[in-house]
Amino acid sequence: MSVETSARPARPQRNLPLRRLLPMVVRAPLEGLAEVAREARGEIVRLDVGPFRPYLLSHPDHLQQALRGDWTSYLRKGMFWKPIERLLGDSVIGEGPGWADSRKVLQPLFTSRYVSSLTADMAATIDEGLDELTPGVTIDAMEEMNRIVTRAVISVLFGDRISPRDAEVLGPAYATANTSFGFRIALPFVPDRVPLPGDRKFMGARQVIDDVIYPLIRQARTEKSDGPDIISALVRARDGEGRELTDVKLRDDLASIYGAAAETTAVALTWLWPILHDHPEVAAKLYAEIDEVTGDGPVDARTLPKLRYLTMVLREMLRLYPSGWAMPRMVVRTREIGGVTIRAGSQVLISPYVTHRLDDFWPDPLAFRPERFDPHTEQRRSRYVYLPFGAGPHQCLGQHLFYIEAPLLIAGLLKRFRPELVTEGPFPVQPAGTLRSRKKIEMILRPVKK
Numbered sequence: 001m002s003v004e005t006s007a008r009p010a011r012p013q014r015n016l017p018l019r020r021l022l023p024m025v026v027r028a029p030l031e032g033l034a035e036v037a038r039e040a041r042g043e044i045v046r047l048d049v050g051p052f053r054p055y056l057l058s059h060p061d062h063l064q065q066a067l068r069g070d071w072t073s074y075l076r077k078g079m080f081w082k083p084i085e086r087l088l089g090d091s092v093i094g095e096g097p098g099w100a101d102s103r104k105v106l107q108p109l110f111t112s113r114y115v116s117s118l119t120a121d122m123a124a125t126i127d128e129g130l131d132e133l134t135p136g137v138t139i140d141a142m143e144e145m146n147r148i149v150t151r152a153v154i155s156v157l158f159g160d161r162i163s164p165r166d167a168e169v170l171g172p173a174y175a176t177a178n179t180s181f182g183f184r185i186a187l188p189f190v191p192d193r194v195p196l197p198g199d200r201k202f203m204g205a206r207q208v209i210d211d212v213i214y215p216l217i218r219q220a221r222t223e224k225s226d227g228p229d230i231i232s233a234l235v236r237a238r239d240g241e242g243r244e245l246t247d248v249k250l251r252d253d254l255a256s257i258y259g260a261a262a263e264t265t266a267v268a269l270t271w272l273w274p275i276l277h278d279h280p281e282v283a284a285k286l287y288a289e290i291d292e293v294t295g296d297g298p299v300d301a302r303t304l305p306k307l308r309y310l311t312m313v314l315r316e317m318l319r320l321y322p323s324g325w326a327m328p329r330m331v332v333r334t335r336e337i338g339g340v341t342i343r344a345g346s347q348v349l350i351s352p353y354v355t356h357r358l359d360d361f362w363p364d365p366l367a368f369r370p371e372r373f374d375p376h377t378e379q380r381r382s383r384y385v386y387l388p389f390g391a392g393p394h395q396c397l398g399q400h401l402f403y404i405e406a407p408l409l410i411a412g413l414l415k416r417f418r419p420e421l422v423t424e425g426p427f428p429v430q431p432a433g434t435l436r437s438r439k440k441i442e443m444i445l446r447p448v449k450k
């Protein structure tokens with residue numbers, strides 16, 4: 001891989017010292033990318049990787065242009081999105097009219113007010129998940145976060161309709177699908193009808209997802225429930241012409257929301273444990289707040305808004321570890337951005353991980369400091385400097401859900417246990433679909449002494 005900066009025309013072309021950058025990028029690709037963007041001070045960088053040579057956009061002004069101002073020129077199309085479309089259909093994770101229809105129907109179901117109405121159910125489901133944690137033994141943090149988050153997401157989506165067996169097969173089916181389309185990404189010009197390695201596994205996983213979701217849609221249609229769960233709400237929803245949504249549309253959107261909601265949240269929360277281990281002063285402040293706010297009572301709709309330090313910790317955690325680390329786009333019209341001409345058909349990469357580490361906007365960017373998000377002292381910053389949930393018309397629908405689900409889980413867990421990390425850091429990131437740790441994060445939970 002080689003890297004070249006496209007400087008603004010007013011300045012001479014600047015080449016970054018490749019000898020220094022290459023080993024860095026090979027050893028730790030994402031940390032390397034962040035370093036490249038820092039060196040370039042947010043200027044546009046062309047990455048000489050593979051046949052696509054994507055442009056890395058990191059400056060907030062450029063992000064504003066690509067994600068908001070001129071977003072119809074930077075579309076979710078091309079090599080990264082094709083396999084996703086194959087799995088999730090023409091849905092809210094796509095682009096074009098199918099995406100716009102989904103977004104219109106789904107948006108009202110993810111407002112702060114609507115999601116708040118789900119808090120009591122979500123708290124009960126998360127409590128059940130926390131009850132199953134075993135203290136005193138080594139546990140895999142990602143596995144446990146995933147188990148509890150998945151349960152919560154499934155209850156928000158499907159209410160209590162789904163059997164435990166079906167709930168259990170969904171996660172592994174997504175994992176199989178997500179890890180089986182490497183060849184399709186590497187060879188995007190090969191038509192779908194020509195078989196490639198991984199296809200059979202991919203299709204099998206897609207079938208499992210269909211076999212779980214379609215019967216739930218049929219059941220929800222028969223029940224005509226007025227419940228708040230998303231599947232009931234989608235059965236009640238009508239399109240712009242007053243028609244019911246088709247089964248295929250419901251399947252595609254439910255599958256998409258599950259895919260967007262479960263792993264991103266679980267991966268994000270897994271990073272909290274090494275953070276608390278490395279910052280005992282943050283951990284102590286967090287424990288004190290949770291004790292003071294909740295006392296002997298539960299974590300619930302009344303206490304959640306008072307957990308202000310926990311919110312600051314979560315926001316800073318998403319700055320350093322934004323689990324939705326990649327927003328790839330294809331430029332569909334030749335565009336000038338940051339003084340650089342980007343031709344139609346080029347690939348562009350936007351990554352909150354990279355932008356959140358620019359030292360022109362974040363003093364001492366690698367330090368974990370929840371105080372950056374203290375509402376009393378928080379400095380005004382551009383909307384596009386901090387974007388763990390994306391920005392513009394494709395901004396994440398799940399942000400409010402995250403800020404209910406995550407504090408319920410974390411405060412609930414810390415009321416019962418103190419985590420003790422077993423694995424030694426550092427924990428390098430592994431940039432896959434989400435931002436996982438390359439090393440397993442293991443810990444032991446010690447019951448809180450009353």
Ligand code: HEM
Pocket residue numbers: 076092093094103110256257260261262264265268322323324325326327328387388389390391393394395396397398399401402
């Ligand atoms: C830590 C948790 C999460 C993170 C970091 C995250 C991040 C993101 C990001 C960066 C995008 C923008 C993608 C793009 O522009 O291409 C996005 C979109 C989306 N997210 Fe999330 N997300 C999280 C949780 C959730 C949850 C809980 C839901 C559940 C509803 C959800 C549903 C969606 C949907 C439906 C979209 C597509 C929106 C559209 O294109 O119109 N996400 N998310």
